[in-house]
Amino acid sequence: MEKSIFFLAISLLSLSFLREVNSEDDEPTFEDILKHLEEQFASFLGLATYQPMEISKLKAITDELGLTSDLRTQIIQDRIMCGACQSIVRKLQLNALTILAVGTALCTLYISLSTLTISDFCLNLVRINKPILEYILRESRILTPEYACSVLLQNENCYYSSPSLTWRIDMPEWTEYNVTSYMDSFESTKNPLKILHLSDFHISFDYEIGSVSNCGYPVCCKRNLGNPLRSHNAGPWGDYNCDIPPWLFGNTMHYIKSTHKDLDLIYFTGDIIDHTIWKSSKEENSREIEATFQMLFESFPDVPLFSALGNHEAVPLNVFPPSTIRNSEFSQDWLYNVFSKSLSEKLPDQALTNIQKQGYFSILANNRLRIVVLNNNICYNLNWWLLYDTSFLKEQLEFLKLELLAAESQAQYVHIVAHVFPGNRECIEPWEANYNMLITRFAHIIKGQFFGHTHTDGLKVFYSKINGKPNNVGYNGASLTPFVKYNPNYKILYVDPNNFDILDIETYYFNLTEANKYPNRTPRWQLLYSMKEAYNFDRLSPENFDLLAQRLTEDTNLFNEYWRFYVREGDPSLQQGCNTNCRKNLIEEITRTESITYT
Template identity: 35%
Template sequence: MSVCQNLHLASPEVCEEIIQLFEHDMLTAWTRSILRPSEICGLLVGPHCGHWDIYSDWNVTLPSTPKPPVHPPVPPRPGAPTARVLFLTDLHWDQAYLPGSDPACSNPLCCRGGQPRGAGAGYWGTYGRCDLPLHTLENLLQHLAAAGPFDAAYWTGDIPAHNVWQQSRRDQLHALNTVTALIQKYLGPLPVYPAVGNHESVPVNAFPPPYVHGNQSSSWLYNAMAQAWRPWLPPEALATLREGGFYTLRVWPGLRLVSLNMNFCSEANFWLLINSTDPAGQLQWLVKVLLEAEESGEKVHIIGHIPPSHCMRNWGWNYYHIINRFESTVAGQFFGHTHVDEFELFYDEETLSRPLGVAFVAPSVTTFVSLNPGFRVYLLDGAYPGSSHMVLDHETFILNLTEANVPGAVPRWQRLYGARETYGFSTAFPADWDQLVRRFQADEGLFQRFWYLMYKGHPPRQPCRDACRKALLCALRTGRAGDPELCRPLSQELPFREIQARWRLRRFC
């Protein structure tokens, strides 16, 4: 409690509520934990005090069958079918959003009461520490036609708002069911494939692995998800969803989807204090799914909430091994959580120089913090025998809040940009994104364009230059946490420690 107050993490009322919320589960995890004092210090205070997963080195078992020969991706033949996948992430519906209320309050989430000093919270959303009202989410779903038609939708979590100090299981389930029903209403028969975000639970980030049973387990959440998402997922997928919040299914012939529960990689998930070795056996399961796909000639898309570079080191490095081993099978990786528009490159582990994968990190629907609402569409090499199912291009759509909140204005969801036209790609394969990071180094104008688009057309007032820019370019090359080698080709003088400190500054989601 005193730490919360002394560090000015929040107001005394918020501190008190948040501690009540965390206390019980946190103590259970603590007493069952196998951590040493230095690890606990690393968890609570930071990496200069101790590393909390350093003693639990673990490795997934990769198949004994050799990796198939690698062929660089080739563009589809002209006229080959393409597919469009709608991508929604981080909706963050605020059940208490109040137009006209104070957008600059002292709580972690605003626009939900209080007298504003200047302009109040906008009707459609606000540039500030605010999430979205339901009518903005509904308006988005009503205006998707111009971006479609779609062949499928991926939806990577974070449904409730950021009022994490006062949420209950009832609130979270109400958000899950209300938003799912809204999506079903407007997308109709379109198959939607969800992933579990870190905000779905209560307290936030708390996802006990399956060995925790009874009332403290996640079954209240996963069972409700299985119920709500039954129209979209087959019975086998619902079974693993109930168990661990992850699943696999066939999207269409030749393409398999894996939806990961990335909360099992997160150092914010204090339940992993008990044991952080491949929680729920999820990565070993992923290896099995990928091997079966490889043997049957399927391609695989991986979706998840938290992007791999934000994972604990051990989990992230194992995931990197898996992407390396199955580079010919994994055709796409899609994440959210950071709320901004970015990507993370994967390289071959032998030389760290050949780009073999890219994890796309799509911008949020929510405005949190000071963003335009937005969504993404991926254009894929489509469903036909021999298709690569790789991403050929992507487009981002936004609602410009300055325009939308003018009294009498009609909200207009507009196309912000397309990746290929903006960056002058002929394809959008991993090698193109690798080249792009190198081009950013030489071309200030192109980098500033990326910075503007990264924030969905509403970048922070302070421009990104020098150290900010170096840290960001390094992040784009980094598909696994804590690896300074990945940034060496950028030949920067900025110490890696400083780069990491800058990354931590913008983790607010």
């Protein structure tokens, strides 16, 4: 959800310049370029409204980055600002620019566009990330301007092939296993399994009722944050600009426990820590992770819980280094140890050992269902260590392959639990390409993929790399946090107890605006929709979801329904609406599981 300041530094100067330049007569003026850049940057940040800057101020910021003299030429030559991105990386490598200068300049622009007057956000965010970026600039053997911009921008127009992006793991040959007939030999169970899917809590432990909800920071509703003269005070049950108060988390767990008393399993797809990205610490994150799991285990003491790590659990945010980086300042071993310790009473020793390697594990829920939990935050393009190395991604991909081979040989089915939704221009090529190949190879035993991260109720249809037919589905758990513009939710999965097909998914939510009107009453949780009923499916098959994507392009009423579910009837989202470009992007996201189509 967040965009770290250094990524913004590159992205701002690399966003598409959409005006086509067909001839010398059509060349935009430098002022046109700067104003369009400002507009695109505001859109990129999700600023629906922003305060335009004076050209002189905007020009001064680009001057700080040393781009004023050549920015115009780069845009005209490239028609996008890929060249500007490469120029910044090149200047950083030549010490003509510093991390501090880039971060500060872009943060200044962010603050100016948002009409914010905050003092410590930029410097703190730069301070947290600066040592890692300086190390990578100094030590990386793969870092070139072309490679860096291919990773950071995730844009077809700025993609440059390199060995660090194009490697592939060996795929096992197809072997025919009669899994279905083996499973049918088990005695049929009357009732489906019920699995609770939770995602993206983002608990704001220092949430304060009545604090400023439009405070000027990336997330608000905290003690001593923002100008108290501003309106829109933080409500008792949360705010659409903020992460959740801890009492909402406790209330939600109590409600689920008392309402769904027959849960068989729980999948949690990550993100405990809130969006206070400018002042995270290992000590504070550790306390909050341990406290959250304690609450989960106290609420559901007898229900097995399988949890993935979120990108917000790391310090700094998003950063997961290779295991070869032993520098204690950079290592995330502390996180893997805290995660392992928190789950130690629920998982066997082998799973805990795997967690300590890279945050992943596999476990048998029973002798027929294998659950593979991945830490695919390592493939996130905001993970700075991808500018240092990508081969460390192979460890988990090989682990996944071996677990799938084991499941296939033992006539088991598989559910995959992870955090980052593939295909959303966030996970880099080698992970997504290899992951999609594994899904194709083992589609017959993979019965569900469960993700989080986006905070939206989205879907992914996977397609065979052999014949192009739909062969698998990924589901997003959306989020308990309303950040940003959504209503809180959780999901109940109904699963066939014999072949572990997903039979139906129910989404429950409450309206935050209504809840805050009645502070002394607990939120009114209710069923938003049943996936099977809402889309008139006979079953939740890849083929039906593929047809749904086609129907959404033709049926406005159906799309409006999908959009309403996507944002969980969040009042600000419904008020903002979904324009033509929004509609196009949402529909395309359903069928895109690899972020970039390389030509």
